[in-house]
Amino acid sequence: MKFLDLAKVYIRSGAGGNGAVSFRREKYIEFGGPDGGDGGNGGAVWAEAVEGLNTLIDYRYQQHFFAQNGKGGAGRQRTGRSGEDIVLKVPVGTEILDEDQETLIADLTELGQRVLLAKGGNGGFGNLHFKTSTNQAPRNANPGQPGVERTLWLRLKLIADVGLLGLPNAGKSTFLAATSNARPKIADYPFTTLHPNLGVVAVDGAEFVVADIPGLIEGAHEGRGIGDRFLGHVERCAVLLHLIDATSDTVAEDYTTVIHELEAYGGHLADKPRVTVLNKIDALDGELIAMQRAELARVMDGPVMAMSGISGDGVTEVLRALRRIISPPREEETSAGEGEWTP
CATH class of the missing domain: 3.40.50.300 (P-loop containing nucleotide triphosphate hydrolases)
Known part of the structure; x- marks a missing residue:
């Protein structure tokens, strides 16, 4: 296995799903009202120190890591599915640096240690959230928040006595x-x-x-x-x-x-x-x-x-x-x- 102790990666967390604009329309229900559901949250990007790795060679052949976007809401107060997180598995002793290669974001020195690199965007509210006594038929909903894009450096420092x-x-x-x-x-x-x-x-x-x-x-x-x-x-x-x-x-x-x-x-x-x-x-x-x-x-x-x-x-x-x-x-x-x- 080739040894690699420095790697550049590009990550992006998932965007939140859009809220839905929907109204309850059923037979014999005269005043159904709004029932648009919220969008799901976007997936986050994590880094985790795992056992069995002593090189960053995996990040030589794959540098881009994108978490899943959240799904949009739907009628009948249905919330969209949240996007799945993505985990970068690195050896114990890996430092995570910002794009300038100087700002230290995290130092994973213990087995199982995890750090959040990019939080997923929140899902938008459906029109059900905007219903009030004076606005009983809102026709607006929130869009989901965008994901976070980052360029990071992974630098491995072996842990030895x-x-x-x-x-x-x-x-x-x-x-x-x-x-x-x-x-x-x-x-x-x-x-x-x-x-x-x-x-x-x-x-x-x-x-x-x-x-x-x-x-x-x-x-x-x-x-x-x-x-x-x-x-x-x-x-x-x-x-x-x-x-x-x-x-x-x-x-x-x-x-x-x-x-x-x-x-x-x-x-x-x-x-x-x-x-x-x-x-x-x-x-x-x-x-x-x-x-x-x-x-x-x-x-x-x-x-x-x-x-x-x-x-x-x-x-x-x-x-x-x-x-x-x-x-x-x-x-x-x-x-x-x-x-x-x-x-």
């Missing part, structure tokens, strides 16, 4: 394949990953979701490489896993390049908790690993972990570090005998 960051060929896809059932494309050339991948990782009986996005390069926020369009998929993550190629001759520059891109992207992405890891240590000896760690220590604060996605060395420790940030351990409760009980 951990987001993978790094330059191209830092070993992100290899790590995801080694720790989960995901099977991303792996090769020895840049930009092997062209769209985000999700994988469920388990450690010590706990599971969490990891998102792998295409690699960043210097100037990604200006559109270089694939650009920063996929950084939105890690905005919702609790922690970022920053992988650095330990075989690189410029590990410090590699680190600062990614951090500068996060800062340029904005959205507090650079302020999220991060776990920094030297990857591919299976290709180095202990002395070179210590040198690379010391090089990173010059440009960053905090610890630097080391692992190899191929051999599995250090992977469990990295997963445990991520889990501690995602689900901090509860503080030990004080024993019942300590202190004085209060309600």
Whole structure:
């Protein structure tokens, strides 16, 4: 299935049906009076977050969604049938934006969450509604209200616990394949990953979701490489896993390049908790690993972990570090005998 995280749709709610002008005409009833019914309401357009979807590819091939119009009223006080609603089914994590792509209308972050995008038009009143003591034979009725037309953008931001960051060929896809059932494309050339991948990782009986996005390069926020369009998929993550190629001759520059891109992207992405890891240590000896760690220590604060996605060395420790940030351990409760009980 092709991955698509941005789609433009055109929606229109249904128009209300017209009210009817009718009079009761039956044998032996001299003064029948008005009996025109109301028009039915037009159908509305909804958006709903559903299970089983992780892409907006359905909206690549169909962009127009029109709800049904309401039927007109009829004689004998018969109300017209209301139009059926239409529901746009989207993945959890979808943002709905106005035509300017900036105004946020809704953010569907929970399964089953629904939002009204366009309300259907009300049906018009029949002439029965206009009967008064001074106007007992009204010959006017209301037309139904028109529907609402809107142009909207759907933008998907995947919901994951951990987001993978790094330059191209830092070993992100290899790590995801080694720790989960995901099977991303792996090769020895840049930009092997062209769209985000999700994988469920388990450690010590706990599971969490990891998102792998295409690699960043210097100037990604200006559109270089694939650009920063996929950084939105890690905005919702609790922690970022920053992988650095330990075989690189410029590990410090590699680190600062990614951090500068996060800062340029904005959205507090650079302020999220991060776990920094030297990857591919299976290709180095202990002395070179210590040198690379010391090089990173010059440009960053905090610890630097080391692992190899191929051999599995250090992977469990990295997963445990991520889990501690995602689900901090509860503080030990004080024993019942300590202190004085209060309600």
